[in-house]
Amino acid sequence: MSHYFSSSYEESREKFLGLLDTVKHYYPSARSMSHTIEEGTIDVIIGEPPGSRELVLLMTIGEHGIEGYAGAAVTHQFVETQLQHVRHESTGICLIHAVNPWGMKHFRRVNEHNVDLNRNYVIDRESLPRNVNKEYEVMRHLFVPDGVIDDYHEAREHIYSFLGSGIKLDGFEAMKEAKGMGQYQFPKGVYYGGEADEPSAIFIKEVQHDLLERYDRVVHMDWHTALGPTNEVTMVVSERDGRDVDTLKQTYGLANVQTYDPQDVLGDSTNHFYYVRDTHYPDKRLVSALFEFGTFGTSTKATIREFLTIILENRLYFEGTKDPTARNEIRKEFMAMFYPEDAAWREAVLAEGAKAVEHVLRAEELWRAR
Numbered sequence: 001m002s003h004y005f006s007s008s009y010e011e012s013r014e015k016f017l018g019l020l021d022t023v024k025h026y027y028p029s030a031r032s033m034s035h036t037i038e039e040g041t042i043d044v045i046i047g048e049p050p051g052s053r054e055l056v057l058l059m060t061i062g063e064h065g066i067e068g069y070a071g072a073a074v075t076h077q078f079v080e081t082q083l084q085h086v087r088h089e090s091t092g093i094c095l096i097h098a099v100n101p102w103g104m105k106h107f108r109r110v111n112e113h114n115v116d117l118n119r120n121y122v123i124d125r126e127s128l129p130r131n132v133n134k135e136y137e138v139m140r141h142l143f144v145p146d147g148v149i150d151d152y153h154e155a156r157e158h159i160y161s162f163l164g165s166g167i168k169l170d171g172f173e174a175m176k177e178a179k180g181m182g183q184y185q186f187p188k189g190v191y192y193g194g195e196a197d198e199p200s201a202i203f204i205k206e207v208q209h210d211l212l213e214r215y216d217r218v219v220h221m222d223w224h225t226a227l228g229p230t231n232e233v234t235m236v237v238s239e240r241d242g243r244d245v246d247t248l249k250q251t252y253g254l255a256n257v258q259t260y261d262p263q264d265v266l267g268d269s270t271n272h273f274y275y276v277r278d279t280h281y282p283d284k285r286l287v288s289a290l291f292e293f294g295t296f297g298t299s300t301k302a303t304i305r306e307f308l309t310i311i312l313e314n315r316l317y318f319e320g321t322k323d324p325t326a327r328n329e330i331r332k333e334f335m336a337m338f339y340p341e342d343a344a345w346r347e348a349v350l351a352e353g354a355k356a357v358e359h360v361l362r363a364e365e366l367w368r369a370r
């Protein structure tokens, strides 16, 4: 199992590019491409059927940098153990490593411009709420790093006091809203969605157009971590898909499925994929979903822990600390949230990831019948 999980971006990239030989076994004309972003690359392995182009499976990882390590493991496992079941004669595959290479390299969730890429695929920038939540100004010390961390425990307590419910300024509600909507006011703040299209988003949008142009059907699995029940996979789908939770659960045989309203979750890349389909290729069929491996869980306590972790990591990055305990504890919590070393979690990633892949591929008829 351990060979699927890497401890650096470079190691993960090398393993990914090494998968080309196995992919060539099924797609002799398979090739890889590298697209430079900042100090790293987005790498693509594409294998296409010689004849008809009915269907393509797209897998993307690392849109949220650090979250890509789990996705890379699932991709690796897919090529080694599941690719043999795919209908190669009619189905293409497009595997993308590290949508946010800088974030993956530096074990951060955002990219080199502090942008949460999954809040960057804004369809209509003109209509962006510049003041998503009126309390943002008041609570900017929650969103924006405010000074060197002198003492870890003090900093935690301070943030806790603003997150706690029942106080006048309900930071918890504001954070929940920002998590979904992103925020477009504070460039150094958490959940920042960016001013303009980021290079990674521009590249992925080209991929979205290209695959919809060339294939009748596209199935997209975008791998993430943190959301949902601990050690389980959760499928997250835009309401633009049109199917409700029960239908999705039944279709894919997955226990955890969530849908979201694109009015409440701005700038999501999978929602943008449906937008491209709806506006340019209305006759094509698309399934595009996020697959999340849960870490902290779904309780309110877990959500508070999540906000605390994100806020402190952001502050540490921008302001630093004089307290070595702070650096260690903050990094440790951030890893526990997005890339735990815990063996049970990693086993679950592989088992749950394989299950999600198989169920989706079977339901979408990409899986060869016995």
Ligand SMILES: [Zn+2]
Pocket (backbone or CB within 6 Å): 064, 067, 224, 225
């Ligand atoms: Zn994510």
